[in-house]
Amino acid sequence: MNFYTNNDSLLLTILKIWTFLLIVLVGTNAQAQDHDRARTNVGLVYPLSSNWTNAPRDTNSFSLNLIAGVSAAERGVTIAGFSNIIHKDARGFQIAGFSNHVGKNADGTMVAGFLNTYGGGHGVAVAGFANIAASSSGAQIAGFLNKGGNVSTLQLAGFMNIARDNKGTQIAGFMNVAKKSKGTQIGFINIADSAGTQIGIVNVAKNGEKSLGATFDQNQTALLTFRSGGKVFYGIVGIGYNFKNKKQKYAYEAGFGAHVLTIQSFRLNTELVNDGLESFKGGDEYWRSTFRLMPSFRIANKVEIFAGPSINYVNTNTEEGREMTKKYINSWTRHDGRDLYGFYLGYTAGIQVAL
Structure with a gap:
């Protein structure tokens, strides 16, 4: 199959390659896999992928989507040009040009150009703008905002960190906020109902x-x-x-x-x-x-x-x-x-x- 001609644009070339991969992988998955588990998923955007409309129920060991992908769970590498949407758990490495969304636990590394959201987990979340989690036992690193419920390790943000209970370290360019902090807050302004160690120009805590x-x-x-x-x-x-x-x-x-x-x-x-x-x-x-x-x-x-x-x-x-x-x-x-x-x-x- 000839993928490239002098008259083809780069975008058309990519689409040709992607279509060919879809045809091959759909046939392979249809013969070798059921809907409960798909070891490999390649697509454009849901449902145009090798897992088709079964994608929200499938668990993948490798997933690659040109625009956005949807799955039940991920157990390896997950890559999307725009967004990854994972309904349950994710383990391994998730990278997206814009956002990653994990419904439950994320154990591994998530990298997004703008936003990561997840229920909890152990690992590292890196986003250009914000990381939002119900709880975090790993590092959240964001250009603007980290928000977590229970935080036990590190939150590092260019502007603000917010936590309900902080047992780790919050480092922000401007402000850290926690309801209860047994760890360390480092920023220009630090606020907590009850605080451990606060290092900043303005520190506000009821027990301070x-x-x-x-x-x-x-x-x-x-x-x-x-x-x-x-x-x-x-x-x-x-x-x-x-x-x-x-x-x-x-x-x-x-x-x-x-x-x-x-x-x-x-x-x-x-x-x-x-x-x-x-x-x-x-x-x-x-x-x-x-x-x-x-x-x-x-x-x-x-x-x-x-x-x-x-x-x-x-x-x-x-x-x-x-x-x-x-x-x-x-x-x-x-x-x-x-x-x-x-x-x-x-x-x-x-x-x-x-x-």
Whole structure:
């Protein structure tokens, strides 16, 4: 059989090959297999396949569909140009250009350009947009969203992870949400009714710590801050005002902290934050990275005071920024002295109220 001529397009050539395979495989399956099990399925789109209208009742060890395939179960490799629809269980490897849908358990690997949905299972689901499962004991990796009921291993998403019960690790570019989390949540915002370990800028949990405070440093920068987290790690976010400058006077900060020692009403905290001063005029820069050692004392039921030294690295290109600090451990300039870089010692003091 000659599949290709000079007048044929690539699409027509593919269709000719596919038609030939269908004719061969239909004949083979009709003679060698019953409707309860089909070892191999090749098709265009249901019901135009070697399993014909029996496809929803068949279990395949290999399935290849140009557009979309339908089956009861899969036990090997399942490939579709657009979508795989599997009513019961799937084991092995499923790959689709757009989506994979498994009605019950998926044990193996699923890769889809857009979406994977499945009841549960052990394995890896990778999707360009979202993975949605009733429960997950494997890794879900998605460009935007992972949603699972009971999650016991890893969810990794570019934007958000959602779980009912999380016993594993949720890592998201923006937000993690769980009703009950005994594992770890890592993201910009972490939310749970009850939480294990939360590592983020904003952490909200009923069994966690949250406090609203005010700080002041050697540069006359005052900030209203929100600290939130658990027994060890917490996040910091703040906005405020610099009383020394006339132009770069609007302040902000964000970072992480850790309670390294707790003895009754005394705690020793360490914090690593990035902050800056803004004039909202293009080209003006004052950026600082700070490590703080922060002893704190609880002086009332919900009131805590703290103060301690800091080591700071600063980068600025403005006159106000260069004049803000007089003594440096080490400093240097670039671009004819316009850009200043340096390390210096400072302090931070403040008070906060537990919420």
